[in-house]
Amino acid sequence: MALDSFCCPDCFSKLILKEKKFICSKCGREYKKRGNISILLPSFLSENKIKEDDIYLLDGKDNSWYNNKVWYYFIHLSSHIIRFEREILLKVKGPRVLDLACGNGWASFLVKRKNPHFEVYASDVSFNSLDIQGKQMSEIMDVKPDAFIVCDAEKLPFRDNFFDTVFIIASLHHFSDIGKALAEVKRVLKPGGVFLAVDGMMPKIAQKILGDEDSERTKQFGILERKITYNQWQKFLKVGGMPANSLKLYYDPSYLHGYATNPDEEKLIRKSWIFNAAKEVIYGAFLSKINQSLVKKLGLTHIFPAGIVIEYHK
Ligand SMILES: C[S@@+](CC[C@H](N)C(=O)[O-])C[C@H]1O[C@@H](n2cnc3c(N)ncnc32)[C@H](O)[C@@H]1O
Numbered sequence: 001m002a003l004d005s006f007c008c009p010d011c012f013s014k015l016i017l018k019e020k021k022f023i024c025s026k027c028g029r030e031y032k033k034r035g036n037i038s039i040l041l042p043s044f045l046s047e048n049k050i051k052e053d054d055i056y057l058l059d060g061k062d063n064s065w066y067n068n069k070v071w072y073y074f075i076h077l078s079s080h081i082i083r084f085e086r087e088i089l090l091k092v093k094g095p096r097v098l099d100l101a102c103g104n105g106w107a108s109f110l111v112k113r114k115n116p117h118f119e120v121y122a123s124d125v126s127f128n129s130l131d132i133q134g135k136q137m138s139e140i141m142d143v144k145p146d147a148f149i150v151c152d153a154e155k156l157p158f159r160d161n162f163f164d165t166v167f168i169i170a171s172l173h174h175f176s177d178i179g180k181a182l183a184e185v186k187r188v189l190k191p192g193g194v195f196l197a198v199d200g201m202m203p204k205i206a207q208k209i210l211g212d213e214d215s216e217r218t219k220q221f222g223i224l225e226r227k228i229t230y231n232q233w234q235k236f237l238k239v240g241g242m243p244a245n246s247l248k249l250y251y252d253p254s255y256l257h258g259y260a261t262n263p264d265e266e267k268l269i270r271k272s273w274i275f276n277a278a279k280e281v282i283y284g285a286f287l288s289k290i291n292q293s294l295v296k297k298l299g300l301t302h303i304f305p306a307g308i309v310i311e312y313h314k
């Protein structure tokens with residue numbers, strides 16, 4: 001890892017390494033490392049971002065079971081992982097790659113396994129996500145990232161023109177200021193670098209009825225999980241300085257919340273595409289309005305068979 005990789009997320013000046021601590025060359029702020037995790041957060045963090053860290057400590061109280069047993073992720077979110085392998089992994093350019101808001105880091109580890117010579121940065125605003133789940137996932141997948149970084153997507157602690165690829169999987173809708181985060185991604189990308197993202201999309205009519213910031217988890221845990229329309233995505237891209245044609249609608253009913261464990265099952269899921277598409281639309285409605293056990297009984301879990309993909313080349 002290059003020593004001049006990092007900058008201060010408060011004042012964006014160079015960080016210097018002194019006695020195992022990073023110190024800002026301008027404002028003097030000190031940044032710590034805990035084990036192999038560098039904590040490069042801005043001095044102010046809003047409540048919803050702090051709560052993201054608590055989610056990883058909920059131990060059974062969270063509705064996403066995979067947050068408690070990290071290997072559940074492979075079963076329940078297998079279609080999420082398959083989609084990444086088919087649609088994103090092939091487009092990841094090296095050598096320097098940032099997985100932003102990586103959660104347990106599974107995507108970082110897939111990139112590193114496929115390209116052992118790449119320099120892969122697994123990052124999240126939550127220390128616990130990396131410390132608890134990231135480490136477990138790294139062991140299970142038997143790959144190590146080159147760096148674990150705790151950072152805020154809206155104030156990235158990296159110098160300009162640094163990464164060949166930045167990707168964000170299913171996390172943009174958690175960010176407080178998506179336009180700002182996209183502008184930050186653009187700043188840290190090298191000219192010729194690529195930004196890739198997948199996320200959900202909410203039909204306008206559904207958002208009108210439901211509002212855009214009141215998912216069940218927002219109410220229950222205080223984190224942000226927004227339901228974003230296509231028009232809103234377009235606006236965020238504009239704020240981030242990315243052209244409108246970087247945004248595409250994504251649709252593949254086979255990428256359901258992971259039930260398909262073999263090709264035959266996947267065919268069956270594809271056959272019932274009308275049902276699956278309807279399910280995706282209703283999911284937002286139910287998820288925010290009705291009680292969680294009913295959501296589970298009806299199988300209305302969220303993972304995006306329809307949504308948006310961003311592919312931006314700087
Ligand atoms: C739905 S999870 C997705 C994680 C992972 N990419 C995956 O596909 O499993 C959203 C992640 O976004 C992170 N996050 C939320 N706000 C963030 C921010 N401002 N900067 C960086 N990460 C953030 C959360 O801590 C959480 O791990």
Ligand SMILES: [Zn+2]
Pocket residue numbers: 008009010011012013024025026027028029
């Ligand atoms: Zn500073």
